Amino acid sequence: MIKRILSYFTPIIEKRVPSKVSQRLEVTWVDGNLVVDTKHTNYSYGNLEKVLKNGLAFIGFEKIKKMNNVLILGLGAGGVLKTLRDEIKYQNNIDSVELDEAILFIGNKYFNLKQYHDNHTIHNIDAFEFVLRSTNSYDLIIIDIFQDTRMPAFLFESYFVEKLQQILNINGFILFNTIVLNKEDEVRNENYSTLFPKENYSIRAYPKQQKYNELLTIKKLQ
Numbered sequence: 244m245i246k247r248i249l250s251y252f253t254p255i256i257e258k259r260v261p262s263k264v265s266q267r268l269e270v271t272w273v274d275g276n277l278v279v280d281t282k283h284t285n286y287s288y289g290n291l292e293k294v295l296k297n298g299l300a301f302i303g304f305e306k307i308k309k310m311n312n313v314l315i316l317g318l319g320a321g322g323v324l325k326t327l328r329d330e331i332k333y334q335n336n337i338d339s340v341e342l343d344e345a346i347l348f349i350g351n352k353y354f355n356l357k358q359y360h361d362n363h364t365i366h367n368i369d370a371f372e373f374v375l376r377s378t379n380s381y382d383l384i385i386i387d388i389f390q391d392t393r394m395p396a397f398l399f400e401s402y403f404v405e406k407l408q409q410i411l412n413i414n415g416f417i418l419f420n421t422i423v424l425n426k427e428d429e430v431r432n433e434n435y436s437t438l439f440p441k442e443n444y445s446i447r448a449y450p451k452q453q454k455y456n457e458l459l460t461i462k463k464l465q
Contacts, residue, residue: 263343277354292323307331312336318339319341319346447460
């Protein structure tokens with residue numbers, strides 16, 4: 244394919260898709276691979292996939308393989324799902340939540356998202372609503388929710404965090420991908436960590452993942 248070859252020299256846009264959540268998404272060839280970008284940042288696959296793979300490695304691939312239930316908040320086009328299934332070889336249940344119908348269209352059309360249908364349910368719903376309604380519990384909750392470079396405020400609210408704590412199993416992990424662009428974002432993340440009592444949770448921060456991403460891993464001890 245000529246676009247794939249040319250993409251080793253310069254990014255080649257394959258498709259622009261309007262989005263009610265992120266205004267516009269671009270499916271782009273970069274170095275022979277398809278990625279999804281918003282106006283200002285990588286949205287799915289590409290550098291973002293590397294960031295989340297690093298976070299899963301911090302938790303431990305072998306540990307994840309033994310888990311029973313995983314929740315992905317912010318599926319995107321399925322980059323982290325691909326990592327779980329194809330690289331970690333995790334075969335158990337996954338619930339994925341994605342509000343943006345445009346990115347689900349892209350995931351199905353350009354990234355063969357439907358190949359991961361076994362033990363996988365996609366919920367086209369707001370993540371806040373899904374978590375508040377959930378009666379299931381999970382061994383791993385991956386949070387990767389952005390609107391371009393902005394993170395929805397509810398992610399950092401105590402009410403939402405308390406519900407996450409309720410649906411996270413003992414010895415389970417939260418992997419939270421955040422963007423830190425300024426001092427205000429640093430303080431936001433520091434305040435977020437205080438919402439998890441030290442006697443019940445172990446929290447680690449991994450800053451400067453692909454420059455602006457900071458990963459948080461949170462383990463529930465009891």
